[in-house]
Amino acid sequence: MITAERKPLEELLGYIAPYSRILLLGCNECVTVCAAGGRKEVGLLASALKMAARKSGKELQIVEHTLERQCDPEYVEEVASMVAQADAVVSMACGCGVQQMAMRYAKPVFPALNTKFMGGSERQGVWDERCAGCGNCLLGVTGGICPIARCAKRLMNGPCGGSANGVCEITPDVPCAWHLIWERLEELGQTEDYLEIIPAKDWKTAQGGGPRKIIREDLAE
Amino acid sequence: MQKKTKLQSNGSVLVVGGGLGGIRAALDLAEARKDVILVDKAPCIGGLMTQLDRTFPTNNCDLCTVAPFTAKDSRGGHLDMRGLTTVTAVKGKEGNFTVSLMTAPRFVNVEKCTACGECQRKYPECVSFAPGLDPRAPTCMRYPKATPYAYVIDMAKCADKEGLKQCCPVGAIETDALPKVEEAQCGSIILAAGAALFDPSHLDYFGYAAQPDVVTSLEYERILSASGPTGGKLLRPSNGQPPKKVAWIQCVGSRGLQKGAGAYCSSACCMFALKEAMVTRERFDSEIETTIFYMDMRAFGKDYEKYLNRAKEQYGVRLVHSRPHDVLRPVGMDKLQILYTVDEAPKHITEEFDMVVLSTGFKMNEDVKKLAEDLAVELYADGFPKTDCFNAVATSVPGVYVCGTLQGGKDIPETMTQASAASCLAGAKVAVTPRPKAELPAVTPECAGSPRVGVLVTLCDHESTALDTTALVEYAKSIPHVVCAAAFEAACDPSSFDAVKAAILANGVNRVVVAGSSPRYELEKYQAMLAPVGINKYLIEVANIREQAAWVHAGEPAAANAKAKQLVAMAVAGVMAAKPLADHVVPANKNALVVGGGVTGMTAALELAGQGAKVCLVEKTAELGGVARNLVKTIEGGDVQALIADLVEKTTSHPNIKVFTATEIVDHSGQVGLFRTGLSVNGAYKEIEHGATILATGATPNQPQAFLLGENSRVCTQLDLQKVVNEQPKEVKKWKNVVMIQCVGSRDADNPNCSRLCCQSSIKNALAILKENPNARIFVLYRDLRTYGRFEEYYQKARELGVIFVRYSVDNPPKVEAAGHYANVTFTDVIMGRQVVVSADCVGLSTGFVASRKSNEALAKVFGLPLTDDGYFAEMHVKLRPVDMDKAGFFVAGCAHSPKVIAENLTQARAAASRAMTVLANDTLVQEAKFAHVDRARCAACLVCVRACPFDVPQITVDDKGLGRSYIDPVKCHGCGTCAAECPAKAIQLNQFEDVQILSSLDQLLAKVNA
Amino acid sequence: MKTNSNLEKVLAAGHLAVTAECGPPRGAMPDKVRERAAFLEGVCDAVNVTDNQTAMVRMSSLSASVIIKQAGFGLNPLLQMVSRDRNRLSMQADILGAYSLGIDTMLCLSGDHTKFGDHPNAMNVHDLDSIQMLQMVKGMRDEGKFQGGQDIKGDPPKMFIGAAANPFAGPNVQVRAMRLAKKVRAGADFIQTQCIFNVDKFEQWMEIVRKMGLHKQTAILAGVTPIKSVGAARYMQKKVPGMDVPQEIVDRMAATPKEKQPEEGIKICVEMMERIKKIEGVSGFHIMAIEWEEKVAEICEKAGLLPRPQL
């Protein structure tokens, strides 16, 4: 899932300073799951923005709405009338949703979230990065743990000298990806795999190759 | 099947007396699906309590919490209630009594009478007279709204039968009615007809007969009462002026003090006087001086000591330890004089008062005495029935039980406990009768129609002196969508609900706001009450204007009124946003869990098992018997060890009882009728299912660090002392001086309550010592000697035998010092005015009991039950529900509730069993719509609810479209709402507490109310 | 001989090789480079010139190497290169340049994370990791091809290629040895290890290394560091990830009066070198006297490593 975190209120207030009728638009997909931009967070942010604006003598009119998915044009189309009645849109979707809105509507669209990473949930309320979207998945040879997303140096051939006690030298909160990979390989009896040198990565499948696109010819019209 | 079946008849239980005790007994039986006939010679039920203004220790009336359930359409038709009815003859024996009942004519057709009052206005002399002050009450009914709600004609006084008949607009008056005589088959009989009150007319020195301003405590209560002769104004009967100084004189008609008085203590009068004094200052005028002349302030009940402290400290009630000898009104004076002496000074004191209240005790009711004699029940000389020393509700005649003040003077909680205990024993003698299958009201579309709100203000005037209920009703009418609003000062009366129901139907009301006391009391009651008129139980909201406005802001009427309005507005907003919901029915588990294998637990288990319930009895230690194993005899001479042996034998051999010793409670889940509890049996985990739970975990003998206890071999507790007397009589024979010190480790800062049983235990031990060694000098150093009830007689006996009782004050406690072979006890004799030193062979400390706090806390945590401040289990309602707990299906008995003597523990055990049977009698269980539900269209299947739920209820399930969404099983959901609060998609709502309900309440709450 | 590297020659001749470290200054100060390097004259076979060491910006390793080369002390710079700061194009360009300027020995590293340095906001490039970098440099030398596959024009850059190894880091000594194997296979001609304080543990690692035959395929230079003070000992023990300083060393330093501590540190270092010398498969020493280059000569002297062979 795509994870995100709310931007500081001050930044948002700066964006919407010139406007008074706001459409605050949540997304019921990833950002709901990571507690950043679902209906609940939309409600909280609406209250917070209204109160903060009121403090400076301004009454904001905020329409709260949450789309099933903000990164699809059909869903985004649903809010046409709401957008028409708003001066600006504050989107609580990830960057994809914000852009979908911005591409569709000729109104200012501001992101309420900082889109963080593709991750999974470690436990309730904790998400960590799992995938860098490199476009050429290595997990088959790294015991199912990605060194590109989860090693601070993106090392593809083993732990650096800073790996100690299972954690990364960057911060003790982060496990050493290669430590995890090694444990997995041991568990799977595949430690020999480790001796294979993973050659230099082809970054053009990653963002290094510019904006990427997937076209399924059978589906695409 | 049980052997007991043989004993069971197809008959009913006859309950004689429709006071609180009789009602409770009858309701317990009816709820346990036994047929009951409840008779009262009065035209309506309610008994003595209905004449009280307020009752201790809550200082409210609370009748409304029981009376509505006596309504004829409730309790599945098991309850046959008959007013104006007496028992004329009884034949047969246990299991098969034939009773003759005579019902006097009422001359009013109850079905037709609307209580319009026309007959009373035109023929005031014909309306039956109720006891009390004269001229009295605005209506002649005994309490504001009686059950049945109709007048009674006294035909003997009627000169114009035809005119009377004609005056009734609905033709309800039947001048030719005749008495009705019927016979009924009964398996057992409960006598609950109450007691009479002592009449002090013959005591010239108290001036009761001559002085209008000398009244009995019940009369004073009537004066305070809103339904009383002064309409709830406190006025002197002599001149109609408000009094400035009121005195109470205790022990009138009790403790053998006056001519005709019983030798017993009436047990309730001290608390009664404290309550009247507090209410006087609280409700009428805090400037009124209130003085209580007492001998021993007997606040021995649960938390009563705190009540006494509140009276002294918070309300400034003055307590004078003295027995006044005269109440006079010198000629030409309009004030009364009380003549008395105090301990500290021999000279007479004369003090003036405006009113004097005589705290009159109980005495046997002559009618009841006659019935008891007809039944051949053995009686004491004073007419009260003799009961077994281990079974306070069993008379000498099998199948005949007693409860309440008929058994001896007592307060309401004890009456309620005995009533349930009596119903337990009486109910065991009759069979369960099938109950018609309960139909749950369907959620009809009308429920959800456009909101038409009805507001019922149900707070009694006397509970709400700070509130203007009329203005509140007017305000309620002004709230949008409120189609009708009315005050019903009759929450205690089921028939007044007919008017409510009519108003609801007439106005097409589909949502109701009840403005009254806490929803903890009101909600369930009104849900049941309004279901028949189609009000969905979830479309009822309670505005707690009693606890949250009338009471808490009693001193600021303007604020209280404004807040009450706001609370009503909030409730209207809440109910408008509410949704109609349907309950579910599921099969109920009919087994019981009893926690605690002492005498209380075993008794409860045996009573339940005897009525066919399968019982798990769990004991923490390796042995049954509990603290009672340390006891030898009761004060009456009952052999405690024999009792334990008998209970252990019966318990362990009963086919319906499974005993688990060395067992702890590990975890618990579920709800009434469907509990699941995990046990650690000798370390192995075992799970049991049960429908009800009784806690009988006892208490811990206190071992305070005081008076060299544990340091000096001469100093011991009363428990130890008893053992020494029993086991080493030779030692006892050598003793010259014995000193007993009362209230050690009780009634102090660490343990503010009274341990209740220590006074009688020191007297028991004193008598036992004197039996071995009549020459021993025994001193009992006490603060208040609390030998309530018949214990008083043992106290008198001890005095007669030369036991020296010396009062000490808490500021000047005795001292105990080691002095060679002896322990020297130094104390001040107030009457002699000097210090005394006694070289004691033995110092017996009355150390009482403390709650087993640690284990109680652990159990409370597992079961989710509340404890009192001092660590005992808290009952649901200190007065009316003394063995029920806040969590449905949980009951408490014995010392786990508060310290008490064995007989009282066993009574409570039986009461708890009776209450538990009301649960276990149900084959099915209504599951409230108190669960969270998921809007699957909104659900993002994020798992937040799955992870947040403390009970692991939500699951992601795949629907027929293949969509994985959260599903919350309504049967398993506990209704806490955590998932709803955490759901990031706002897809979960908790029934009854939906966001829209909370937010609209908030809207109202934060909107300004136009006062 | 694969290259013209002096280090390779020393090793090939069977001598215990000595390398030492020289950190470029944080300013455009060529004199400073020469000043530091002067201390190492005649005491080592190659001078490691660090590349933005500890992620702090310094004069580039290449420039400093050239300055040292041209300073006339006869020193052989060993160009350190981290994958953190450059992508593969930039690295190859620098290798071509370095070789053109007479630099024939280099060390391929991933480099410390920027978080520890003075530009914590900088991007960590890591287009290649250190092992891929070794492959790349080896490919350039042995096949004359760029990493992208095209031919290098003219003479390929003949670098004597080194890599780092940390026997003490996680997950365990076995993995550390396996990682060494990967580096060797990727093209590491010599290895410089992390500072060794725990000789026992180093021996364990060496045992595995020997079992794998790696000591015969690459030259292992044991990293040593003289400790200046008890504070430095404690810092390395607690704060530097992947460093293993046994408590006895800290205690020994702590038991020494403050003014004698530097001397004691050097003593400890030399004692360890004596022990390490006896371990089969060790081909030399890499002396990291951080900001203490003046002591390298003394250490080498005491360890009996002087004079250096002139080949």
Added chain:
Amino acid sequence: MEQFEPVIVAFCCHYCAYTAADTAGSQRLSYPVGVKIVRVPCTGKVDAKHLLTAFEKGADGVLVAGCLVGDCHFKDGNVKAARRVEFTKKYLEEIGIEAERLEMVRMSAGMGREFAETATAITEKIRALGPSPVKGKNCCCGKAA
């Protein structure tokens, strides 16, 4: 000028704090009239949104009153509530509302006196802070009724 009477919304759990408030009532222990109780089955039901909305609608202070730690009838609803209160406090600070206007307290059913004392103490604290900074002249409260 009249003394500022803060309006405080107290979200009280049914089992403990609400009962404690009832106990305060039955013992006639007065507490400020501005303290208004909203009954919830468990403080675990109290949503950050309810807390923010209370301020938005004009509350000067908000109290979340649950059971004592370990006494929650639903295991740990009170602990979760405390976390949410902390989260909401951070939000309040961003908005520019003093975080101390929001407080989590815990008490048992019998603690009527504590309820009254807590209600009084928080009222005094809020009184000292003055009216809520977001309760503007043109705020929605006062418009209704």
